[in-house]
């Protein structure tokens with residue numbers, strides 16, 4: 509009797525161990541699959557301006573091109589080990605506007621974000637603006653400035669601004685996700701979302717937004733953008749907003 513009870517106990521323990529092992533194996537496989545899946549996402553980050561093109565100059569001398577690269581590097585860093593982040597420029601040099609978008613298309617990116625700061629003649633202009641694409645009117649069609657033959661390898665090449673048109677709604681959802689996430693990281697900026705016929709977004713063949721993080725022409729915003737901790741909080745908000753967008757569209 510005692511032997512049988514012992515044997516029964518042993519079998520139960522063995523069954524429990526087998527179940528636990530299978531459970532842990534399934535979890536590790538799921539985690540690995542998720543990691544593999546998220547690493548395969550490509551985000552192209554475009555630091556605005558660069559080189560001789562300084563962008564907006566703040567009253568205190570801060571340059572838009574410097575804020576754009578600093579913030580873009582932080583965003584890319586936030587993704588390290590999780591997603592693949594590529595930058596259209598990694599230092600202080602000029603890259604043609606259409607080449608930036610073309611880089612995102614050639615990388616087969618899942619998201620394209622262009623990073624800028626705002627500049628205005630109005631002293632009151634301040635805060636963060638997130639733009640998603642709005643199609644130009646009938647007469648405002650823009651063609652890519654580099655040579656694109658209308659027919660290439662038997663495939664009709666689409667016009668520059670027709671590509672982003674199909675991602676407008678996705679761009680709007682992405683903008684809202686980024687706005688929410690930035691507000692969770694910092695309350696220092698008012699954030700607005702707006703649609704605009706921006707050339708750099710027009711030819712992007714994936715959801716795309718352009719972010720103006722604060723107005724350098726506003727001394728208050730300029731001071732905030734010179735604070736590394738504030739810039740890091742904004743960068744975390746942008747990265748988390750992109751991550752949340754991926755979860756929203758894949759689940």
Ligand SMILES: [Zn+2]
Pocket residue numbers: 556557563564572624625
């Ligand atoms: Zn700019």
